[in-house]
Amino acid sequence: MHSILPFLLAMILAIVLLEMWASKLKIAYPILLVTAGLLISFIPGLPVVKIDPDLIFFIFLPPLLFEAAWSISFKEMKKWYRIITSFAFLVVFFTALSVAVVTNHFIPGFSLALGFLIGGIVSPPDAVSTGAITKFVKIPRATSAILEGESLLNDASSLIIFRFALVAVGTGQFIWQQAAVDFLWMVIGGAGIGIALAWFFVQAHKRLPTDAPSDIVFSILEPYIFYWVAEQVHSSGVLAVVCGGLYMANRRMSYLNSTSRIRGASVWESFVFVLNGIVFFIIGLDLPEIVSGLRSENIPLKTAIGYGVLVTGVLILARIISAYAALIATLIFRPQVAPRATIRRSRFLTPLLLGWTGMRGVVSLAAALSIPVMVNGQAFPQRNLILFITFIVILLTLLVQGLTLPYLITRTKIFDSIPQIPEEDTKLKVKEGLREHTRLFLKNKYENEFQDHEGMQRMLMLWDEKSKAANDELINEKTKLVFLELLEVQRRFLLEINKDPLTSDEVVRHHLFLIDLEEERLRTL
Structure with missing residues (x-):
């Protein structure tokens, strides 16, 4: 041995x-x-x-x-x-x-x-x-x-x-x-x-x-x-x-x-x-x-x-x-x-x-x-x-x-003549759809309740830059729960659009992985 x-x-x-x-x-x-x-x-x-x-x-x-x-x-x-x-x-x-x-x-x-x-x-x-x-x-x-x-x-x-x-x-x-x-x-x-x-x-x-x-x-x-x-x-x-x-x-x-x-x-x-x-x-x-x-x-x-x-x-x-x-x-x-x-x-x-x-x-x-x-x-x-x-x-x-x-x-160049959507275009399309879906969810559910909260306002305006709002002044337990709920909404949206045969499963998994990473970051705050 x-x-x-x-x-x-x-x-x-x-x-x-x-x-x-x-x-x-x-x-x-x-x-x-x-x-x-x-x-x-x-x-x-x-x-x-x-x-x-x-x-x-x-x-x-x-x-x-x-x-x-x-x-x-x-x-x-x-x-x-x-x-x-x-x-x-x-x-x-x-x-x-x-x-x-x-x-x-x-x-x-x-x-x-x-x-x-x-x-x-x-x-x-x-x-x-x-x-x-x-x-x-x-x-x-x-x-x-x-x-x-x-x-x-x-x-x-x-x-x-x-x-x-x-x-x-x-x-x-x-x-x-x-x-x-x-x-x-x-x-x-x-x-x-x-x-x-x-x-x-x-x-x-x-x-x-x-x-x-x-x-x-x-x-x-x-x-x-x-x-x-x-x-x-x-x-x-x-x-x-x-x-x-x-x-x-x-x-x-x-x-x-x-x-x-x-x-x-x-x-x-x-x-x-x-x-x-x-x-x-x-x-x-x-x-x-x-x-x-x-x-x-x-x-x-x-x-x-x-x-x-x-x-x-x-x-x-x-x-x-x-x-x-x-x-x-x-x-x-x-x-x-x-x-x-x-x-x-x-x-x-x-x-x-x-x-x-x-x-x-x-x-x-x-x-x-x-x-x-x-x-x-x-x-x-x-x-x-x-x-x-x-x-x-x-x-x-x-x-x-x-x-x-x-x-x-x-x-x-055998595959050059086969029409296919470039992967970057697919990722961009999914990202834009995810951003719009998230904005509407926040606006419809939380706009009035957190109207005077700086962190929620920033998340509503530019949620995709939410890492800038991740500090003790802007993130408390209540807003953290909203963030986590938001991530779950995004997951459900991705799983829903993945039912479309034209949506790449690989792209959806990529975005789900990014959401998992964001959730892990939030839980450490």
């Missing part, structure tokens, strides 16, 4: 420094982390980082999925649910099937069950990598929502395929009827358990005398409880976390106060950043051990690399084909919701870019590492080769697609 602790602390420090460097270079930090982990792994004398396969999912996945559910726009998910669900389920299955067929045909000793196993592992694109890469380029809100929603749900569908394939490899048989029943239970049971537990947690937050520290601790425990309960009844723990997280995130204003929301956002951002960094680092650090496993099985390194490149090519091609199939189906059956572009070239280049966003990462690595070492008293077949192929897929998609995606978007 004393020998591994300094290494872990040094690894976290390296993660932070590499993230700073990545921001300076304007590239996605997962790319640097994987590369750094790979280079560091060749340093002699480093301790071997090993994680129990039975714990890899439980340690990393629940908080990462829970945080992603809190960050995504639920309104945008509902708007684009057809294409999101098609990419999250149909495209994942098509990708896994393509990988299964190709690996079964080209890799000696690879059965269809093993093919579906590796297909389930590498089929889901990684949300962290995609988000880290696309933040350096401007993409339409709709495209961003589709990518985020897909990455949130495709983890569940791919891991369901992975679980069925794992059973088929272990038992040597696959019963379709039983698999169909199990699939329905995993989907329906996982979603139901997640929503039921989320309702219970929301009620607990409301009724218990919690404060910010206890709310944050509860929020860290909740995704693990979602996952553990669902897995105990052989349902989908991933779907339970996702559905529970979406339910709680959509109701955060009703059961968390401003202090809990502000502090919780900071804690979760740091917590998830460290978890992601550790996983991407492990990807690189694990390579030497995986390579030694290949040598023990007499698999040439060059051959294994070729298999990894083959699977990566299949993944990219399957995703691009699926993206074009989705566009064609949309143009035929629902042309009114097809991507709008003034230039026909841009419309048909969009699926190509969408297909090029399939970087792999955390979930693929977690699934690969969770493969048991032994099955039925014997070594799991092709485990080291599966791990190596997964590593090659993650490395190639991050380096090749990750480094070229921003360039392709900028070079092709």
Whole structure:
């Protein structure tokens, strides 16, 4: 323990420094982390980082999925649910099937069950990598929502395929009827358990005398409880976390106060950043051990690399084909919701870019590492080769697609022809509406009652400069209560205008965060 602790602390420090460097270079930090982990792994004398396969999912996945559910726009998910669900389920299955067929045909000793196993592992694109890469380029809100929603749900569908394939490899048989029943239970049971537990947690937050520290601790425990309960009844723990997280995130204003929301956002951002960094680092650090496993099985390194490149090519091609199939189906059956572009070239280049966003990462690595070492008293077949192929897929998609995606978007100017309201204009429109709504509320309710009060007069005339009135002479307990009531009125106004499909959920969240900050400032006076 004393020998591994300094290494872990040094690894976290390296993660932070590499993230700073990545921001300076304007590239996605997962790319640097994987590369750094790979280079560091060749340093002699480093301790071997090993994680129990039975714990890899439980340690990393629940908080990462829970945080992603809190960050995504639920309104945008509902708007684009057809294409999101098609990419999250149909495209994942098509990708896994393509990988299964190709690996079964080209890799000696690879059965269809093993093919579906590796297909389930590498089929889901990684949300962290995609988000880290696309933040350096401007993409339409709709495209961003589709990518985020897909990455949130495709983890569940791919891991369901992975679980069925794992059973088929272990038992040597696959019963379709039983698999169909199990699939329905995993989907329906996982979603139901997640929503039921989320309702219970929301009620607990409301009724218990919690404060910010206890709310944050509860929020860290909740995704693990979602996952553990669902897995105990052989349902989908991933779907339970996702559905529970979406339910709680959509109701955060009703059961968390401003202090809990502000502090919780900071804690979760740091917590998830460290978890992601550790996983991407492990990807690189694990390579030497995986390579030694290949040598023990007499698999040439060059051959294994070729298999990894083959699977990566299949993944990219399957995703691009699926993206074009989705566009064609949309143009035929629902042309009114097809991507709008003034230039026909841009419309048909969009699926190509969408297909090029399939970087792999955390979930693929977690699934690969969770493969048991032994099955039925014997070594799991092709485990080291599966791990190596997964590593090659993650490395190639991050380096090749990750480094070229921003360039392709900028070079092709593919999104320039898509009409969209600039974000600054949207923020200004919401701010002006908020100011007018607040002025009318104050004028109608408090103008006569506080006519001679200097602080209230100033707030009525220029409420958006109310920080100038924040001193002991102008703020007393009565006016502070009015300020707090005012902030609550603003929240209700923002939540109301957020029902408009044209209003950006991200902009509304930005203003809600500013209101939370203002409330915290007032409470300290």
